Amino acid sequence: MSVNAPTRRPVFFGWYVVAASVFIGFAAVGARNGFGAFVNPMSDEFGWSRTTISWAFAVGILLNGVIQPFMGQVFDRTGGRKLVLLSVFVLGILTMAISFTNHILFFIFVFGVLASLAQSGLSLTNTSALLSRWFQRLRGTVIGINSTALSLGGLVLVPLAVYLMAATGSWRIAWIGLGAVVLLSLPVGLMFIRENPRQMGLNPDGDEEPQGQAGGRPARIPGPLEATNWRESLRSWPFWQMSGAYFVCGATTFILSAHFIPYAQDRGASPGMAALIFAVMNGLNIVGATSAGYLSDKIGGTKNWLTAVYVMRGLAYLIMLTTPLIPGMSIAGLWIFACIAGFSWIATLPLTSSLTAEVYGLRAMGTISGITFMFHQIGGFCSVMLAGWLYDVTGSYTIPFSIIGSLLGLAAISAFSIREKRYSARYQVPPAASAAASAGDD
């Protein structure tokens, strides 16, 4: 028996936090996104119009965007675990309670108001802030992995809701089923959602030695803009540069969510083909989000990757708008667009979140991320309104897509102009090393 046999290092507990966070996001997003599957059966039973039932989703959307900074503040003040777990429990119960719907006001109140509030507590901005405490070197990677919950929840749970309705013939049972999935994530959350590694005697990234000690990594030097209060961030450029770029991100993605399928049909794609192109674009989200976070961690230069994502999306818009001018390229142009845009769709989320953590630190990250997220939502709202109005005026999506797409140039400039090396904790040099470097320069 070899006493000195090498033992494999156990899996860092932070990875369980990531797994729990992804599963919670998966269940919550899936339960909310199942809305589309219920539009027809609920409208048919109660005689609601599409517009009437859509108000529940509309109210939820607006409330979700507006409430996010406040939920971020609650997250920062309480540490996060209690907020996330309470939100999971409440969202699960409320999702089940939707099965009691017998009036549109009940549906709007439960789905649109209460459940949206609960969802804000476990939003990706909050869970990204939580994961940022567990990981420093791999921060972008884990936030990217966490972002895939957006796509995975819809991919698995929406079909579950559809088939539950088909099997039981009851939309009420389908809501109960989705609520049960949300509640299923509660034990995982209880076991693995921990506010920070120190609570368990661990170090970020699973390092064996604390930072600044012999054998450990050098102590982390906070950046000059590290914030103890979210208000401090409002007085600095990086916050507005990231928020401005995020505004464009929301504008250029929401407009596609709202108008891509009808636009593709205008260009000659069948409804099925248009839906397939859109689905492929969404599927590529997963690859785009995880690879963007990973590359920024491994190579550095987060703002450069963020710039690249905006440039990539701008290129996709350019291809989408110019290919109809080439004979026979109309549908092919849509496919090329979907492939390029798909990679950039949610890749901005891990990059923006990790840059926020590096520049402003973790103490107010939930609130700061919540505010930047609000800009994202405002951008999306404005772009959808503008596109709808311009379509009515011009009879085409070309002009609104051109206007909104051209904003990506500004977003790229905004992201590229962030002075990351000056403000990011990642690039702060310990005073001793800095002095040595200066002496060397002399």
Added chain:
Amino acid sequence: MPDLAQMFRMVLLHQGDAADAELIHWLKDQMDEILGLDPWVMVAATSAIVVAIPVAIGLFYYYQQRRGGIAPP
């Protein structure tokens, strides 16, 4: 101009593209055509996947703990 509620509904679909009713029905039709399974079978299969995820996380953690690698939470 499109109906205001309709636009509201679309605004955050970036966070929930799968909510698009047209896409959902198209996907269901495609799955029915390819797989041709009874809805209950689809429900059972999807539920098994969903339940397997937290169970797998828990079992893996338990396995690691038994190897003495992780302190209990």
